[in-house]
Amino acid sequence: MTSKFNCITFILLILAVSFNSCKSSSAKEKTGYVLDAENYKHHVDYFNGMEDENIAKAIPNDSSWAWMKTNIPLFDCPQDNFEEMYYFRWWSLRKHITDTPQGYAITEFLVDRSYADKYNLIACALGHHIYEFRWVHNPEFIEQNVHLWFRGNEGKKLEKLLKFSSWTADALYNRYLVNKDETYLLDMFPDLVDEYGQWEEEKGREDGLFWQFDVRDGMEESLSGGRRVKNARPTINSYMYANAKALSTMASMKGDANQEAYFEAKADTIKKLVETKLWNSDHSFFETLTEKDTSSQVREAIGFIPWYFNLPSENKGFEIAWEQVKDEEGFLSPYGLTTAERRSPRFRSHGTGTCEWDGAVWPFASSQTLTAMANVLNNYSQDVVSSEDYFKQMNLYVESQYHRGRPYIGEYLDETTGYWLMGDRERSRYYNHSTFNDLMITGLVGLRPRADEKIEVNPLIPQDKWDWFCLDNVLYHGNIITILWDKTGEKYNKGKGFKIFRNGKEIASSDKLEKLISE
Missing domain, CATH: 1.20.5 (Single alpha-helices involved in coiled-coils or other helix-helix interfaces)
Structure with missing residues (x-):
C-alpha cells in the first residue's frame, strides 16, 4: 500500500x-525568430542599476525593458562592448520620449534648455532622431514628434523649427524605405515643400548655394566660421540637396511631374555648385566657402557630409578625401574622428566648455561621417577606404561612449584622453544628438533600405573579425527580418554561413560574409 x-x-x-x-x-x-529577448535583459538591469533615476519621462526605467522588448531589433555578437552599447543606446534613446498634450515628443536634452521650443524640443538633431527611430516597431513615437514640429503651433510649424539646419525631408523618405508607409510620407509632403521654400527665402544665396551660421548648424566655434558669419557650408548645402532629391521622389510618387522636375533641377544645381565651389582641389576636400567666396582653407568633418546623401559624382576623384579618416594628421585620433583636421595650427584652439567644434570628437559628427562612409563603401567604386577602416572607426565610436567605466553618451570629448568635456554636467547626460543603432543596422550589419521588395545586406564586418553575429526582429516592409553569420553553424543551429531570413524563412545565403540581395 x-x-x-x-x-x-x-x-x-x-x-x-x-x-x-x-x-x-x-x-x-x-520575440525574434532566432534570438530570445530574455537573454539580453541583463543589459537593461545593469543600466537601470547605474543610476538613481532623477528625470523620468513617458517611459521610466522600470518600464524600459518592456518597451525595448516590444519595439527594438535584437542584436547578438561575440564582442561584448558592441552588444552592450547597442542595447544602451536604445535604453538611453527611450529616455527622451516625452508624453505631451499634443502627442509624443523626442527631446535632445533631458534637462530644460532656455533656447528650446515648447516641450523642450530642439530641432538640431531631428534628422538623427528620424533615422534612429525608423527601426522602432511602434511608429507613433517619431510620427507624432514630426507632426508636433510641423503642425503643433495651431496647425503651423513650431516657431523654432528652422532655427537649425535640417535634412528632415530626406530623413522621412529614408524612414519610408523601412516601413513603406506612403500615406504618412505624402501627407507630410506639403509641409516639407513649405519648409524648403522658407529655407530658400532665408538662407539662399544668389548663386544657388545656401549659407548658414556655424551655430545654426549646431556646430558652434568652428575653425571655418563663426556664430555670426554667413558662410556657404557643406552641411546645409548637402542637406538642401538631399531634401530636394527626396521632394522630387515624393512628387513622383504623387504623380506630380511638374514638382518632380522642379525639385530635381534644384538638386542638380546644388550638386554642381558643391562640386565646383566647395571642393578645394589643393586640399582634395569639400570645404566651407567664406562670405568673400574664398575657401576657408581648412578640412573639417563636415566635408564628409556630401556622401551622407550620395551627392558627389562617382569617378571624378572626390573619394580621395577619405584618405583623411586614416591619417593621424587628418581626422584619426585615439578616441574617434575629430571635427577638424589635427594638422591645423588652430586645432583645439578655442578653449573648452562653450561647445567648440574646433577638433574635439562630437558624436553628432561621428555618426554623420560613419553614415557617409558606409555609403562610400556601398555606392562608390573606390579603393580608398575598406570595411576594415569602417570597423575600426565603429570600434573607436563604441569605445568612446564610456565614462567612469560605464556606458555613456554626452556632448563631446577629448580626442586623446576620451574625457567627456562637459564632465559630469547634468545637461550632457544621455545627450540625444547622434545615431548609433542605425549605423549598426545599415552600416555594420549592412541592411540597406530600398524602395523595392528585394532585401539587400552588405555587412561591413571584416571576414575574420567575428565568428558569429545575429540581428533579429527587424521590422522591415511589414516583415520580420533576421540576418545572421555563423562560421561553424553551431551557434544558431541554422547551418553554416551568412543568411537572411524573412519571417523565419531563409531567402538568401552565402558561405562567406558578402553582399546578398534576395530575389
Whole structure:
C-alpha cells in the first residue's frame, strides 16, 4: 500500500514538474525568430542599476525593458562592448520620449534648455532622431514628434523649427524605405515643400548655394566660421540637396511631374555648385566657402557630409578625401574622428566648455561621417577606404561612449584622453544628438533600405573579425527580418554561413560574409 502510494505520488510529481516546465516555456516570449529577448535583459538591469533615476519621462526605467522588448531589433555578437552599447543606446534613446498634450515628443536634452521650443524640443538633431527611430516597431513615437514640429503651433510649424539646419525631408523618405508607409510620407509632403521654400527665402544665396551660421548648424566655434558669419557650408548645402532629391521622389510618387522636375533641377544645381565651389582641389576636400567666396582653407568633418546623401559624382576623384579618416594628421585620433583636421595650427584652439567644434570628437559628427562612409563603401567604386577602416572607426565610436567605466553618451570629448568635456554636467547626460543603432543596422550589419521588395545586406564586418553575429526582429516592409553569420553553424543551429531570413524563412545565403540581395 505504501509502495503503491509512493509510486502514484512520484508520477504526479513528475507530471506537475512537466506541466510547470511547459507553462514556463510557453510564457517565455522569444520575440525574434532566432534570438530570445530574455537573454539580453541583463543589459537593461545593469543600466537601470547605474543610476538613481532623477528625470523620468513617458517611459521610466522600470518600464524600459518592456518597451525595448516590444519595439527594438535584437542584436547578438561575440564582442561584448558592441552588444552592450547597442542595447544602451536604445535604453538611453527611450529616455527622451516625452508624453505631451499634443502627442509624443523626442527631446535632445533631458534637462530644460532656455533656447528650446515648447516641450523642450530642439530641432538640431531631428534628422538623427528620424533615422534612429525608423527601426522602432511602434511608429507613433517619431510620427507624432514630426507632426508636433510641423503642425503643433495651431496647425503651423513650431516657431523654432528652422532655427537649425535640417535634412528632415530626406530623413522621412529614408524612414519610408523601412516601413513603406506612403500615406504618412505624402501627407507630410506639403509641409516639407513649405519648409524648403522658407529655407530658400532665408538662407539662399544668389548663386544657388545656401549659407548658414556655424551655430545654426549646431556646430558652434568652428575653425571655418563663426556664430555670426554667413558662410556657404557643406552641411546645409548637402542637406538642401538631399531634401530636394527626396521632394522630387515624393512628387513622383504623387504623380506630380511638374514638382518632380522642379525639385530635381534644384538638386542638380546644388550638386554642381558643391562640386565646383566647395571642393578645394589643393586640399582634395569639400570645404566651407567664406562670405568673400574664398575657401576657408581648412578640412573639417563636415566635408564628409556630401556622401551622407550620395551627392558627389562617382569617378571624378572626390573619394580621395577619405584618405583623411586614416591619417593621424587628418581626422584619426585615439578616441574617434575629430571635427577638424589635427594638422591645423588652430586645432583645439578655442578653449573648452562653450561647445567648440574646433577638433574635439562630437558624436553628432561621428555618426554623420560613419553614415557617409558606409555609403562610400556601398555606392562608390573606390579603393580608398575598406570595411576594415569602417570597423575600426565603429570600434573607436563604441569605445568612446564610456565614462567612469560605464556606458555613456554626452556632448563631446577629448580626442586623446576620451574625457567627456562637459564632465559630469547634468545637461550632457544621455545627450540625444547622434545615431548609433542605425549605423549598426545599415552600416555594420549592412541592411540597406530600398524602395523595392528585394532585401539587400552588405555587412561591413571584416571576414575574420567575428565568428558569429545575429540581428533579429527587424521590422522591415511589414516583415520580420533576421540576418545572421555563423562560421561553424553551431551557434544558431541554422547551418553554416551568412543568411537572411524573412519571417523565419531563409531567402538568401552565402558561405562567406558578402553582399546578398534576395530575389
